[in-house]
Amino acid sequence: MTLKSVLKKAYRLSHSYGVEKFVLPFVFSRKKLETLRMEAAKSSQSAAKRSALVSAKTKSNALTLNSAATEGAPQVARIWFHAASAGELESLWPLIVLAGGDKSGIVVTILSESGWSGLERLRQKLQEIGAFVLFMGYSPWEGGWGSRLEEFKPDFFVTVKYEAWPDLWMSLQEHKIPLVIIGARVRRSLRLAKKMTEFLTGELPRLFLFPCDPQDAEDLSVLFPQATLRVVDEPRWERVFDRAKSGNLRAVELAKACRLLPRPWGVIGNAWLEDLRFLFGTGSSKLFQGTLWIVPHQLKAGNIAKIEAFLTRQGMSYVATQGLSVEALALRLRSPCNPGGTAGSSCVSPSVSPSVSPCVSPRVSPWGTSALPAVLVNEMGFLSELYSSADWAYVGGGFGAGIHSTIEPAIHGIPIAIGPEGAQKFSEVGQLQRTGQLSLLRDSTDLSAWMDQWEVGQLGTRTHKFQENKSRWKKEAESRCGGASQILCSLFEGNK
Numbered sequence: 001m002t003l004k005s006v007l008k009k010a011y012r013l014s015h016s017y018g019v020e021k022f023v024l025p026f027v028f029s030r031k032k033l034e035t036l037r038m039e040a041a042k043s044s045q046s047a048a049k050r051s052a053l054v055s056a057k058t059k060s061n062a063l064t065l066n067s068a069a070t071e072g073a074p075q076v077a078r079i080w081f082h083a084a085s086a087g088e089l090e091s092l093w094p095l096i097v098l099a100g101g102d103k104s105g106i107v108v109t110i111l112s113e114s115g116w117s118g119l120e121r122l123r124q125k126l127q128e129i130g131a132f133v134l135f136m137g138y139s140p141w142e143g144g145w146g147s148r149l150e151e152f153k154p155d156f157f158v159t160v161k162y163e164a165w166p167d168l169w170m171s172l173q174e175h176k177i178p179l180v181i182i183g184a185r186v187r188r189s190l191r192l193a194k195k196m197t198e199f200l201t202g203e204l205p206r207l208f209l210f211p212c213d214p215q216d217a218e219d220l221s222v223l224f225p226q227a228t229l230r231v232v233d234e235p236r237w238e239r240v241f242d243r244a245k246s247g248n249l250r251a252v253e254l255a256k257a258c259r260l261l262p263r264p265w266g267v268i269g270n271a272w273l274e275d276l277r278f279l280f281g282t283g284s285s286k287l288f289q290g291t292l293w294i295v296p297h298q299l300k301a302g303n304i305a306k307i308e309a310f311l312t313r314q315g316m317s318y319v320a321t322q323g324l325s326v327e328a329l330a331l332r333l334r335s336p337c338n339p340g341g342t343a344g345s346s347c348v349s350p351s352v353s354p355s356v357s358p359c360v361s362p363r364v365s366p367w368g369t370s371a372l373p374a375v376l377v378n379e380m381g382f383l384s385e386l387y388s389s390a391d392w393a394y395v396g397g398g399f400g401a402g403i404h405s406t407i408e409p410a411i412h413g414i415p416i417a418i419g420p421e422g423a424q425k426f427s428e429v430g431q432l433q434r435t436g437q438l439s440l441l442r443d444s445t446d447l448s449a450w451m452d453q454w455e456v457g458q459l460g461t462r463t464h465k466f467q468e469n470k471s472r473w474k475k476e477a478e479s480r481c482g483g484a485s486q487i488l489c490s491l492f493e494g495n496k
Contacts, residue, residue: 008200012167015143077492078105080154082139086115087405088160091182093122094238094484095158100131102488107152109139145171156180156208156491161425162187166196172205173197180491183234183427184209186219194223210487212427230490233480234428240407241481243384251385253326254377258333261373264290264391269383270297270404273306275396278419279447280314287451290391292374294318295383297396297404304378311374318374384408392454397422398441406432413474415454417441431480437473 081096083089089110100106106126110119119136126133140148145168149157157172158180172179184190197204207227211217212234221229268275271294280288296307304320311318319332377386387393393409398419407428409416416438423429423440432438439450454466 004200004202008170011196011200012143012146015141015167076102076104077155078107078134078153080107080109080149080152080157082109082111082157082159082163083115084110084160084163085112086110086118088163089115089118089122090239091160091234091236092158094235094242095182095487096122097125097129097131098484098488100126100133101129103132105154106131106133106136107154108133108136110137111139142167146174149175149177158182161185162189164189164193166193166200169193169197169205170201173201173203176206178206178208178491180208180210180487182210182232182487184211184220185213185216185425185427186223190223208491210483210490213430215430216427228490230486232486232490233483234407235484235487236405236407237411237477237480238482238484240384240405240411241478244388244411248382248385250379251382251389254321254329254375254386255389257326257330258291258375261291261333261375262289265293265389266290266392266394267293267295267383267386267390267409268394268396269295269387269409270396271295271307271394272297272396272400273303273310274399275394275419276307276310278399278441279394280310280316287448288372292316292372293377293386293390294374295377295386299378299380304376307376311376314372316372316374318376320376320378322378387414388412390414392416394418403429406438410437411474411477413437413470413472413477415439415450415469417447417450435473435476436469437476 077099079099081092081099083092089108092108096106096108108119108122110116123133123136134152142165145165149171153175154177156178157168159182161181161183162185163181169179194204204224204226207224209217209220209224209227209229210232211220211229212232214231217229217231220227266288268279276294294307294311296303308318308320319329321329324332377383387409390409390412392415394417395404395406395409396419397403398421400421402422402425403418406416406418406426410428410432416432418429418438418440420440420442429438429440433440439446439453441447441450
């Protein structure tokens with residue numbers, strides 16, 4: 001036994017035993033850890049035997065849909081899709097559905113518990129199209145990839161961006177399974193996985209890399225000269241468009257109930273308190289006109305209370321939507337301020353005429369004061385759909401944990417602003433900056449310049465230039481669809 005084989009075995013044992021026992025209990029819930037143990041116990045059984053032993057309890061955790069898929073049902077290929085989080089699962093969604101529709105055998109795994117609800121929705125979609133699903137559930141932990149790859153024997157392993165683990169890469173190389181990375185970019189995790197895999201095995205798995213940006217392709221070609229590279233747009237564009245077509249009844253109802261609130265409407269999506277402090281904490285709130293729609297990233301009661309207190313200190317009049325029916329919300333918006341009600345909440349005065357154009361705003365708040373009106377959407381599930389009613393968007397996280405999806409507002413052709421934190425992680429940020437749709441704001445000077453450029457702080461109808469840009473940006477967004485089919489075609493052609 002060589003020194004490298006000893007080191008490789010030690011690495012795997014340290015993760016499969018030490019990390020699971022001493023680290024994971026502080027990271028994951030007891031429910032997830034139990035699910036992982038159940039799945040690991042099943043991995044030693046053959047697929048046919050496993051499907052016969054699935055119990056009702058196991059089905060609730062390991063979403064095995066079609067045991068026929070493991071017993072010789074017709075399959076174009078077997079593809080394992082792995083997403084670390086809910087966001088990455090959204091990126092893979094169009095590709096998974098397309099592969100399922102082509103009758104490929106499907107394995108889908110996630111790492112984060114945040115992706116479980118999305119996995120349930122995807123399961124339903126795959127059932128509708130009659131896909132052959134071998135397994136859906138949590139991924140093995142680092143150190144346990146080899147046994148699961150041996151069990152499912154996929155033709156491809158597909159993941160997103162910079163999700164890279166040394167044991168995964170070593171196991172893929174040992175089983176001669178190609179690794180596919182969607183939206184690939186040169187990041188620290190890729191460099192580390194490359195170095196450890198080359199050191200311990202002497203060879204990388206076969207790589208298919210699909211960056212979204214030509215510059216990323218150049219960087220990747222230097223780091224991975226033997227890889228198959230193709231620049232393809234992020235499949236998540238297709239997923240966001242599909243969700244927009246489906247719509248959301250609650251989002252439509254809110255927009256209808258608030259239709260008399262003054263324009264322009266600005267949606268501050270996935271808002272953190274740090275974002276609000278940047279936008280309004282230095283008196284900048286006086287520069288805004290129209291109505292603000294504030295959609296917090298975290299909906300815990302303590303966080304909502306902090307945001308409400310902040311809005312009150314800034315002198316804003318707001319109404320929180322959670323728990324209000326459309327009728328109750330409409331009534332609240334037509335009633336005078338009630339000091340005894342929810343802190344800061346208020347309603348639109350009947351003096352606002354229904355004949356006011358949605359693109360023209362009165363110069364005072366509909367509450368009859370100079371206060372800036374705001375709708376605090378403290379409920380979950382339809383931020384993407386709210387962007388369709390907006391005149392501009394600010395995507396939160398850029399002054400804290402890192403920005404969230406800019407694709408969701410981009411498809412509606414509206415100007416977008418973000419903070420700097422995490423912007424470099426997303427190729428679409430660069431795309432949108434080059435077209436002029438997105439601006440990165442670092443300080444109050446950037447904020448003022450952006451507001452002046454796109455009339456965020458202006459009243460009156462939109463300019464001809466604004467409408468032209470909106471039309472152009474929507475067409476550009478539509479042109480970015482089609483990445484999923486391009487990726488599948490490249491895989492099947494390149495693996496012949």
